[in-house]
Structure formats: C-alpha cells, structure tokens
Amino acid sequence: MPEKSGAEILIDTLIEQGVDTIFGYPGGAVLPIYDALFQQKKIKHVLVRHEAGAAHAAEGYARATGKPGVVLVTSGPGATNAVTGIADAFLDSIPLVVLTGQVATNLIGTDAFQEADTVGITRHCSKHNYLVKDPAELATVVREAFAIATKGRPGPVVIDIPKNVQVAKAATDVKRPTRSRFTYAGEADYAEINRAVELIANAKAPILYTGGGIINSGPAASEALRELAELTGAPVTSTLMGLGAYPASGDAWLGMLGMHGTYEANMAMNQCDVMVCLGARFDDRVTGRLDAFSPDSVKIHVDIDRSSMNKTVRVDLPIVADVGTAMRQMIDVWKGRKTKKQPLTEWWSRITGWRAVDCLSYPGSTQEIMPQYAIQRLFAATKDKAPIITTEVGQHQMWAAQHFHFDAPNKWLTSGGLGTMGYGLPAAIGAQMGHPDALVIDIAGEASIQMNIQEMATATQYRLPVKVFILNNEWMGMVRQWQELTYESRYSESYSDSLPDFVALAEAYGWKGIRCADPAKLDDAIAEMLAHDGPVMFDCRVHKTSNCFPMIPSGAAHTDMILHADQVSGTMDDEAKALV
Amino acid sequence: MHIKQELTERHVLTLTVDNEAGTLARIAGMFTSRGYNIDSLTVADISEDHATSRITIVTKGPPPVIDQIIAQCERLIPVHKVTDLTEAGPHVERELALVKVSGAGDQRVEAMRLADIYRARVIDATINSFIFEITGGPEKIDTFVTLMREVGLVEVGRTGIVGLMRGAGVS
Numbered sequence: 001m002p003e004k005s006g007a008e009i010l011i012d013t014l015i016e017q018g019v020d021t022i023f024g025y026p027g028g029a030v031l032p033i034y035d036a037l038f039q040q041k042k043i044k045h046v047l048v049r050h051e052a053g054a055a056h057a058a059e060g061y062a063r064a065t066g067k068p069g070v071v072l073v074t075s076g077p078g079a080t081n082a083v084t085g086i087a088d089a090f091l092d093s094i095p096l097v098v099l100t101g102q103v104a105t106n107l108i109g110t111d112a113f114q115e116a117d118t119v120g121i122t123r124h125c126s127k128h129n130y131l132v133k134d135p136a137e138l139a140t141v142v143r144e145a146f147a148i149a150t151k152g153r154p155g156p157v158v159i160d161i162p163k164n165v166q167v168a169k170a171a172t173d174v175k176r177p178t179r180s181r182f183t184y185a186g187e188a189d190y191a192e193i194n195r196a197v198e199l200i201a202n203a204k205a206p207i208l209y210t211g212g213g214i215i216n217s218g219p220a221a222s223e224a225l226r227e228l229a230e231l232t233g234a235p236v237t238s239t240l241m242g243l244g245a246y247p248a249s250g251d252a253w254l255g256m257l258g259m260h261g262t263y264e265a266n267m268a269m270n271q272c273d274v275m276v277c278l279g280a281r282f283d284d285r286v287t288g289r290l291d292a293f294s295p296d297s298v299k300i301h302v303d304i305d306r307s308s309m310n311k312t313v314r315v316d317l318p319i320v321a322d323v324g325t326a327m328r329q330m331i332d333v334w335k336g337r338k339t340k341k342q343p344l345t346e347w348w349s350r351i352t353g354w355r356a357v358d359c360l361s362y363p364g365s366t367q368e369i370m371p372q373y374a375i376q377r378l379f380a381a382t383k384d385k386a387p388i389i390t391t392e393v394g395q396h397q398m399w400a401a402q403h404f405h406f407d408a409p410n411k412w413l414t415s416g417g418l419g420t421m422g423y424g425l426p427a428a429i430g431a432q433m434g435h436p437d438a439l440v441i442d443i444a445g446e447a448s449i450q451m452n453i454q455e456m457a458t459a460t461q462y463r464l465p466v467k468v469f470i471l472n473n474e475w476m477g478m479v480r481q482w483q484e485l486t487y488e489s490r491y492s493e494s495y496s497d498s499l500p501d502f503v504a505l506a507e508a509y510g511w512k513g514i515r516c517a518d519p520a521k522l523d524d525a526i527a528e529m530l531a532h533d534g535p536v537m538f539d540c541r542v543h544k545t546s547n548c549f550p551m552i553p554s555g556a557a558h559t560d561m562i563l564h565a566d567q568v569s570g571t572m573d574d575e576a577k578a579l580v
Numbered sequence: 581m582h583i584k585q586e587l588t589e590r591h592v593l594t595l596t597v598d599n600e601a602g603t604l605a606r607i608a609g610m611f612t613s614r615g616y617n618i619d620s621l622t623v624a625d626i627s628e629d630h631a632t633s634r635i636t637i638v639t640k641g642p643p644p645v646i647d648q649i650i651a652q653c654e655r656l657i658p659v660h661k662v663t664d665l666t667e668a669g670p671h672v673e674r675e676l677a678l679v680k681v682s683g684a685g686d687q688r689v690e691a692m693r694l695a696d697i698y699r700a701r702v703i704d705a706t707i708n709s710f711i712f713e714i715t716g717g718p719e720k721i722d723t724f725v726t727l728m729r730e731v732g733l734v735e736v737g738r739t740g741i742v743g744l745m746r747g748a749g750v751s
Contacts, residue, residue: 123606124613128657131601148657181598182657307651310644574581 003169006135006161007036010099012172013142015042019070021061021433022046023054027074028114029101032166046433046462049454051078053426055085056452059094060427063413064388065434066218068095068149075101076114079160080121084420086156087125091417092241093216095154097145098126104164105133118160127155133162135170144182152184153305154216185304188321193329195317196276196300200330201339203274205347206234209257212241212416213279213303213323215409221245221324222409225278228327231334233341235351237265239280240401241416248405254351255360258286259552260398263359264351266550266558269294271350277301279323282313283417292557302326359550359563360402369519371396371471371542375403375443378469381526387439388413388431392424392448395477398548400443422451425468429455432464439467439530446472446539447496456509459535467529468537470502473544481547486554486577506537517541588640590619592665592673592743593650594751595635598658599625606656607635616641616649620675620740632660636742663751670746676739677721682709683732691731698724709734717741 004012010033014022023046026034037045048054051073058069069089073082079100089096103112119131128148130141138161145157200206208229214221222245229236229252236246237257246253255262257269266288269275275297280286282301287293290312299315301308302323309318319326362372389404390413391397397414406412413431415423424442432440442449449470459466479494506513512532516525516539529536550561554577597603604623611618619638626634639649646664653662665671679700681691684707691710695702698720700712714724718741725736745751 119602120605123602124609129602181660305655307648307655309651311648311651314644578581 001171004172005032005036005167005169006138007032007166009135009138009170009172010142010161010166011036011040011043013139014070015040017142017146018067019043022070022072023048023057023061023430024072025051025054025074025078027078027101029075029103029163030072030078030099030166032163033072033099033101033161045072046429046458048426048458050452051081052084052422053429053452053455053458055082055096055098056088056420056423056426057430057433057455057458058096058098059085059089059092059423060390060413060430061434062089062094062096062430063215063427064410064431064438066410067434068097068146069430071096071098073098073100074114075103075118076116078114079118080116083121083125084418086122086158088415088418088420088423089156090125090127092415093154093212094156095149096156097142097149098122098156098158100158100160101166102131102160102162105162106164108162118158122158125156126158129158129160131160131162132165135165135168138165138170148182151182185306185320186322186325188302188319188326188329190329190333192317192319193326193333196319197330197333197337197339199274199298199300199317200232200234200276201334201342203234203342204344205268205272206232206274206276206344207268207272208232208234208236208246209238209269209275209277209280210236210242210245211239211278211280214242214245217279217322217324219409221279221327224324224327224331226250227331231331231341233344234276235268235348237261237269239283239286239416240414242280243401243412244406244409247407249407256401258283259288260402260548260550262402263357263550263561263563264354266552266561267354268351270558272297275299277303277315278327279303281308282311284312287313288552289555289557292559294558357563359561362546362549365543366519368543369517369522369540371399371473371546372403373519374469374471374522374540374542375399377522378441378443378526379404381523381530382439382441385439386411387441388428388435390414390424390427390431390440390442392442392444392451393419393421394445394448395473395481395548396443396445396448396471398478399471404443421448425449425452425466426455426458428466428468429458429462429464432459432466433462440465441467441469444468444470445477446470446474446499446502447476450500453505456506456511456535456537460510463534465532465534467535469529470537470539471542472499472502472539473542473546474499475544477546478548484547502537502539511535511537513537513539515539515541586642588617588642589646590638590640590666591646592671592741593637593639593653594663594665594743595637595653595659596661597633597635598660599627599631599633600658603633603658604635606658607637607653610652610656611639611649614648614652616645622740622742636740638741663745665743665745665751668745668751671743671751672746673717673741673743674715675718675721675741676713676715677725678703678737679712679714679725679728679733680709680735681712681728681732682734684708687731691728694724694727694731700724
C-alpha cells in the first residue's frame with residue numbers, strides 16, 4: 001500500500017486544489033512541510049519578512065485574482081503574528097487558507113516551545129478552523145477547507161497541523177468521501193425576485209447601494225450590476241469595499257457613500273423611496289446614526305449570508321442569495337415582463353442639485369501639494385494603465401477612495417472592515433505576484449507604511465515592481481482629525497515623530513526613492529516613478545493639516561454632513577464620543 | 581452618559597451539531613464574543629453512530645437579537661440545524677436537579693414531606709442528610725429549591741434544561 005508523509009499529502013492536495021503561490025515564513029514546527037516544498041516545482045513560495053505580511057499578501061493576491069490566498073506559518077509566534085491578517089480577511093470576506101504548524105500532538109497542552117492554542121485564538125476570527133491529528137485526514141480537511149473558504153460568503157480557514165502529523169505516514173490510495181455538510185445560498189426565490197422587481201419598477205426615487213459582495217461574487221456580478229443599473233435607470237452608490245463593481249465613469253455613479261462618502265450619495269440614500277442593498281451589510285461607517293438612516297425607504301437586501309439580514313437595519317425584503325445570480329434573475333424578470341424604464345426625472349434633478357454642491361472640492365495651493373491633488377495627479381497619470389491600488393488605513397485611504405476612480409472590479413484592495421494599518425504594502429506584493437505585469441501602487445501614509453515596512457525586502461527579493469506612494473503629512477492624520485473634531489485639538493500622541501528618510505530607506509532596500517514637495521514638479525516626479533522598472537518609494541510631502549471631507553461625524557445622520565473644514569466644531573457629547 | 585438596557589425575552593434553542601472537538605467551544609465562544617447571554621446549556625451525543633450531538637441553549641435577548649443568535653449559530657460550519665422551541669409552538673422542557681439538605685428533627689421531617697409533594701426521590705440518606713432527585717420544568721425546580729433553603733439546603737446541582745416539541749413533529 002503506497003504511503004506518504006503528512007507533509008507530502010498536504011503539498012499534493014494543495015497542488016490538486018490549483019494552488020500555485022504560497023506566502024509564508026519557515027520555523028521549527030513547519031520544517032517537514034518546507035522540506036516537502038523544496039522537493040517540488042509546482043508551487044512558488046514567497047518568503048515574507050513577518051507573518052502579518054504573509055497573511056496580508058495572501059489577501060492582496062486573493063482580492064486581485066479572485067483565487068484563494070494560501071499562507072504557511074510556523075506554530076506559536078508564527079501563528080499569532082498571522083492573526084491580524086486572518087481577522088482582516090474574516091471581516092472583509094476574503095478567501096484564505098492558512099496553514100499553521102503546531103507542536104507534536106503529545107506535546108499539546110504542555111506549554112511546549114513555540115506552542116500557542118492556534119485553533120482557540122483563531123476560532124472567532126476565522127470562518128472555520130481545524131486541528132488535524134491524523135495524516136490520513138489531511139487531504140479531506142484541506143479539500144473541505146478550500147470549499148469553505150471560497151464558497152458562500154468567503155472567509156479565512158485555518159488548518160493547524162502538529163509536527164508529528166506532518167512526519168507520520170498515511171495511505172494515499174484510500175478514497176475518502178468529501179464531506180458535504182457545508183451548504184450555501186445560490187439562486188434566489190423567484191417570488192422574492194418578482195417582488196423586488198415590482199418595487200424597483202414602481203419606485204420614484206430608487207437607489208442601488210452596492211458592496212464588496214458583488215466583487216466577491218465574481219466579474220459576472222459586476223456585469224450584471226451594470227446591466228441592472230442601465231435597465232432600471234437608478235443611481236448607484238457603493239461602499240468602500242465595492243468600488244469598481246460599477247464604473248466610476250458611468251452616468252449613474254454617485255460616488256462612495258458613508259462617513260467620507262459624497263454628499264450626493266448620502267443625500268440620495270437618505271431621500272430614496274426604494275433602497276436596493278446588493279452585497280453590502282449596513283456597516284456603521286455606512287449608516288451613520290441608525291434611527292435617522294434612510295427613514296422613508298422600502299429596503300431590499302440581497303446577501304449570501306443570512307446573518308447579515310436585519311443585523312443593524314430592519315429590511316422589508318431580505319433575499320438570501322448569491323448577489324450576482326440574484327441580479328441576473330432580476331434582469332431576466334425585468335426583461336421578461338417588458339418593464340419600461342421610468343425617466344425618474346424629478347429624482348435625477350434632485351441628484352443634480354446635490355452634485356452641484358461639489359462636495360469633493362478642496363482649497364488649492366501653488367506652494368504645497370494638497371493630498372487630494374496628489375491623488376488626482378496619480379490617477380490622471382495611471383488611469384490608462386488599469387492600475388491595482390492598495391492602501392493602508394487613514395486619511396490617505398479615504399482620499400484615495402474619493403479621488404481615485406475605478407472602472408473595473410478587483411482593482412481596489414483596502415482593509416475596510418478591520419481597518420488594518422500596514423495592510424497596503426504586503427497586499428501590493430500579493431497582488432503583484434498574482435498579476436506580474438500589472439501596475440500595482442500602494443497609496444500609503446507615512447505612519448501606516450511603517451507597520452509592515454519590512455516587506456520592502458520581499459519586493460526586492462522577488463523583483464516585484466510595486467510602487468509605494470506615501471502621502472507624508474507627518475501626522476497620523478485621521479487620529480489628528482478626530483482629535484480636532486472631538487477633543488478640542490488635544491493632539492495626544494498623533495504626531496509622526498522621528499520619521500525615517502524614506503528615500504534613503506528605499507535605497508537601503510535596493511528600491512528607487514523619490515521625494516517631491518512642489519506641486520509644479522509633481523507630474524514629472526510621478527512620471528519618473530512610473531518609468532522605473534522596479535520598486536519605488538515615493539515620499540510625497542503634502543500639506544500637513546488638511547482634513548478629509550466631506551464627513552459624517554460619529555453618531556450623526558446622513559443629512560448632517562460636514563462639507564468643509566470651517567464647519568468643524570471642537571467637542572462632542574459623550575454619546576457621540578462612545579461611538580467608534 | 582449611561583448604558584441602556586433593553587427588554588429581553590427567554591428563548592429555548594436546540595441545535596443539531598457535528599460531534600467533534602471544538603464544536604461546543606465554537607458555539608459557546610460565539611455567544612460570548614458577540615455579547616449574547618447563555619442561561620443554561622446542555623449537550624450530549626444523540627446519534628447511533630456518535631456523529632451528532634444535540635445542544636439545548638436557554639438564552640435571552642430582544643427579538644431582533646434572538647433572530648441574530650439563530651442566524652449566527654446557523655453560520656457555524658458544524659451546526660446543521662437550529663430550532664427555536666419557544667417560537668416553534670407547544671413544547672416540553674425538563675431539567676433534573678440533585679438537592680442536598682442537612683438537618684435534624686422537625687426540619688428533617690418537613691424536608692421529607694415537601695419532597696413527597698414535589699415528587700422528589702430520595703437517592704441518598706444519612707442520619708443528618710438527604711439527597712433528593714427532582715425532575716420537572718425549571719419553575720418547579722426553582723420553587724422546590726427555594727423551599728429547601730428553609731429546611732436546610734446545603735448544595736444543589738442542576739443539569740440545565742432539555743426540550744422537545746409536543747406532538748409527532750421533530751425539531
């Protein structure tokens with residue numbers, strides 16, 4: 001009877017699952033797996049410099065390619081370092097399979113060297129996890145893990161593999177049934193689809209509120225959204241996660257909604273009579289004050305996860321289904337009934353009025369680079385190259401969401417749910433691994449970039465020509481902005497002191513470094529960055545005290561937007577302070 | 581600012597789950613991590629091949645929270661089925677308690693008399709103590725335990741409830 005070691009069975013099963021790239025870092029408890037990796041040629045291993053980088057790189061790979069990202073780390077600190085990325089993937093519904101080494105089964109529970117309770121720690125920040133105690137189970141577990149990670153609402157799955165299970169042998173010719181205990185929503189019920197179509201067809205002021213579910217559903221879902229918007233004539237807004245599903249250049253596009261969304265998107269959400277939520281989840285950053293959220297609308301919610309229904313906002317018509325399939329069904333019913341598109345003239349004239357507010361305008365400067373201007377110039381210089389943009393977390397992220405425009409899905413990779421600083425550089429590395437010829441840019445802040453800056457070496461090692469575009473204002477800008485709004489400008493620990501010389505740092509890692517502080521020279525400097533065939537760190541010195549507007553302050557309604565800096569007050573009551 | 585409390589309802593949920601390591605921790609931990617209450621929880625293997633277990637959870641919360649609890653339970657991979665017995669209609673709930681009383685003289689006689697009224701069985705006796713076994717709905721047991729406090733209760737152990745729907749239907 002042919003036998004193989006657990007490590008060999010693992011690698012065979014990964015290859016069978018179509019894995020071609022793994023992001024990882026070796027250590028004592030995964031040495032047998034690394035030895036099995038060494039003896040094959042089908043899987044490329046990307047050596048990161050910190051396990052957090054491995055998890056975020058796998059996320060970037062997954063988001064840019066639509067395939068699950070695979071992570072391999074050792075026990076104890078290897079696993080705990082990866083936890084932030086696992087939690088990030090859980091909140092943003094990104095498919096990951098995370099393989100962690102564990103101490104041998106006979107040592108579990110003895111506080112052995114590099115032992116941590118990985119399944120315990122990751123239980124509530126993963127979609128599912130396993131501790132495999134028998135190499136004979138490995139293949140089945142890995143197959144089930146890939147199914148769970150990618151099907152239904154995607155998410156991270158952790159497989160903890162003790163070292164002796166990697167070494168021990170098991171028969172490989174035994175056919176074990178793949179378990180089918182995992183069920184997920186697909187097609188919607190036609191009664192619900194009919195009702196949804198009726199509601200949209202009779203609406204005077206409909207809106208399509210779209211989210212990351214459409215990206216996760218695949219490119220066909222983005223196609224369906226475009227067709228649905230065209231058929232219904234309804235305006236389209238999107239969460240941070242869903243940018244690109246509907247083209248920003250499309251006529252029906254209102255811009256992003258929510259805390260730093262556009263005036264027109266938030267006003268339209270507030271005033272609409274039928275809201276169609278497609279693959280979004282009424283996050284607190286989107287709804288603002290709940291009791292004032294779109295008070296007069298009938299709400300339709302299409303989501304693949306039943307637990308998203310009525311979680312924060314009560315909806316009138318919940319439809320548990322794959323959002324792409326459900327939109328395709330709506331289109332079929334709409335066409336089948338020969339429903340006529342309503343002109344919605346009054347609705348669109350109100351939207352035109354809100355658009356005229358020009359909420360994304362900002363004070364210009366010829367002396368200093370305004371951060372919004374930097375994003376606009378970067379967009380102008382790259383829009384014809386279909387760039388993949390990653391971000392860190394903070395003001396630069398929101399400015400990028402507002403001023404960089406996306407016409408296709410899988411081009412915008414940002415940490416939305418967990419809000420993880422240090423996400424952007426490793427995510428860019430993962431995206432570049434998945435798309436070697438694409439232009440990949442991490443729009444960063446000078447504070448966030450330092451959280452996973454060690455990954456510069458990874459880009460150098462694999463000759464990945466990622467560009468890091470730092471909006472350097474010498475502040476943790478979003479923290480400073482909230483301190484101005486809420487705490488009378490008491491800047492507690494929000495100054496970015498002792499910054500490195502980013503150009504010298506770039507050169508130390510074998511990158512090209514560029515610095516620019518003059519708006520007149522910005523275009524040339526960006527052109528120089530794009531012309532360089534290799535990784536570039538761009539230190540863009542921007543106006544130091546700019547804040548990100550428009551903004552719905554914590555605990556306020558969509559109609560209470562702050563449009564400009566001169567409307568900012570210095571304090572907030574406790575109720576508002578207590579909200580995140 | 582003060583923290584606001586909401587009105588809550590008591591619900592009995594039954595879950596059919598895979599009988600494997602970590603399932604109970606996954607469910608109990610989900611309740612803690614999302615801030616839900618567990619009043620009681622019972623679990624036992626119920627299938628011939630030992631592959632599935634049945635968990636009975638008594639929880640409380642406002643109706644939308646109960647709905648979320650059920651949805652979040654269903655989302656867990658090892659959970660196959662969740663039934664809200666309280667919503668499903670008529671059902672029976674039973675719990676077993678072991679109640680130890682200690683004392684002498686009239687107190688001892690009174691404990692014995694009350695136990696008889698409540699149909700509690702004596703399963704251990706010494707010169708100065710009894711252990712009663714009582715089965716019933718949670719209210720009956722609450723009342724019995726309250727009475728026993730007056731006549732020398734020293735220790736009590738309760739199983740938490742199990743429940744089934746009335747009639748031929750299954751949950």
